[in-house]
Structures are given as structure tokens and as C-alpha cells.
Amino acid sequence: MSTVNIEYKLSENPGKIYWLGFALTPFIVLLTCLAYVYSNLYVNFVGLNVLFLIIFCVFLFYINKLIVRISSCRSKKASMIHASYMAVVTVYLLFATYVYSMFRIDNVNYSLIDLIIKPVMMFERVGFIAQMGPYNVFGGKISGIYFWLYTFVELVIIIGSVYFGGKKGVHEAVYCEQCKRWAEDVKLDLKLDVMNEKEVTNILNSDLDKLLDLNKFNSKNSNHIVVNIHKCSKCNETCTLDVDMVSYTKDKKGNFQEAKNDFSPLYLINQDQYQKFVSKKAQG
Numbered sequence: 001m002s003t004v005n006i007e008y009k010l011s012e013n014p015g016k017i018y019w020l021g022f023a024l025t026p027f028i029v030l031l032t033c034l035a036y037v038y039s040n041l042y043v044n045f046v047g048l049n050v051l052f053l054i055i056f057c058v059f060l061f062y063i064n065k066l067i068v069r070i071s072s073c074r075s076k077k078a079s080m081i082h083a084s085y086m087a088v089v090t091v092y093l094l095f096a097t098y099v100y101s102m103f104r105i106d107n108v109n110y111s112l113i114d115l116i117i118k119p120v121m122m123f124e125r126v127g128f129i130a131q132m133g134p135y136n137v138f139g140g141k142i143s144g145i146y147f148w149l150y151t152f153v154e155l156v157i158i159i160g161s162v163y164f165g166g167k168k169g170v171h172e173a174v175y176c177e178q179c180k181r182w183a184e185d186v187k188l189d190l191k192l193d194v195m196n197e198k199e200v201t202n203i204l205n206s207d208l209d210k211l212l213d214l215n216k217f218n219s220k221n222s223n224h225i226v227v228n229i230h231k232c233s234k235c236n237e238t239c240t241l242d243v244d245m246v247s248y249t250k251d252k253k254g255n256f257q258e259a260k261n262d263f264s265p266l267y268l269i270n271q272d273q274y275q276k277f278v279s280k281k282a283q284g
């Protein structure tokens, strides 16, 4: 019997992202920017400043992902539009909070609101700071073109994190349109032995139940697949399955490097199939 597996796709409904997401973003980003610029202001050590940048980017990634989820945004396009908006807001507020913190330390009092609502004045101050050279790295001052180069690299990393968060927010995400909620990852993590990619492709193109005939993976460092399941725990009806491919390559030192990649789209499965995969996982 050959079955055509039904692919699951998000509905492309933008949810509340265009109002709730757009309204929440500036406030959360402002707080995150203040924490970031003040950490850097009081700690002048390159290693820690790089660590702060990484933490800041991780926060931005999760904030964007969270906003996509709480807005019930099921549209990749809307999620990318929000990510672009958040990137602009982040860059702007980062400059504003930066100027604010730099001038406060010199006892020049600008109100943060003033700096935010007067972009011309704010960017003039940024230009002034750039000329002065605010950073000392390895005994040398970073000013002028070097300041802007450094800032450019920093902003590219920051903007990248924002976009990545938006992308991940809708990646392999399953929304139950019936219950108006996200389906949970049931963390099935069922590992199965496979001969090669073609074998898996054939199964995915015919009948997903054939995955159940594969042996469970229990050797080391050999290619295998991982079956993941998402299920709405409210209605138990919206349920999907997807497959990741885990492959190994040897590095120069002879150590195995593991790489896990998406191999299939999401497919809808029924309760009966769900139970079969859970039983398969439970088998010793």
C-alpha cells in the first residue's frame, strides 16, 4: 500500500505580531540595551566585553523568538518583517542608550527620552564620541574610522542574532489552529539506523509507518536518523512528525564530528501512528 504523506505547513496567519509584537519590542529591547551598555561602561576588559556582546545577542535571539511565539505568528513573512523592525529598533536604541550612558559618566545630563525622540541630536553625539575615541584596546585608542569599523562589525553580529531569532520562532513550529495554541515538542528523540539517505527518502515518499520497521540505533558514530514529534496536548489531534539526519565526519585529529540536519519537512500523523512511534521508543 502506498500512502501519500501529508505535509504540515503553518497557516501564514500573522497572529498578533503586527500590534502586540510591534508594541512590546521597543520596551524589552530598551531594557536589554541599557543592561548591555552599562555592563560595558563599568567593565573595561576586552574578554568580558566580548562575553557581554555574546550574552546580549543570545538575549535578542530569545526575545525575538518569544515575541513570535506569544504573538501566535504563523507567518514566515510576518516574522521576517518583525525581525527587520526589531533590528532597526535595536540599533537605534543601542546608540541612544550608549550616548546616554557615556554622557552621564561625564556628568552631562541628557534625558534618555530626549535622546530617543531627537535623532539628529543623538547622532551628533555619537559622532562626537567617535572622534574622541571612547575605547582603549591593548593600550591604543579606537577612534574615527576604527570606531565605525568596530561598531559596524558589532552591529552586523547583533542584527544577525535578531533575524536568527525570528527565523527560529517559526522553524519546525506547529500551531494547532483548532485550539489556538502551539503544539508541544514531545521530545520523542527516536534514533533509528539507516543504510543511506535514499532509504529514508523512499520511506518519506511512500509510507511513514515504514520508519517503524527500522532498527533502533545503538552503535556509535554511524549515520542515523532522529524522529521528532510535535503534538497539541489539548486536543491530541494536531500531531506532526519530522526527521533529522545525523552524520559523522572525521576531523584532522581523527575525532568524529557529529552534524545534525533537517532531513524532512513536517508531516501530519494520526493518533494511531503517534502511539506506534511512542511504543517503538519504549522498546528496549
Ligand SMILES: [Zn+2]
Binding pocket: 176, 178, 179, 180, 232, 233, 234, 235, 236, 237, 238
Ligand atoms: Zn489542539
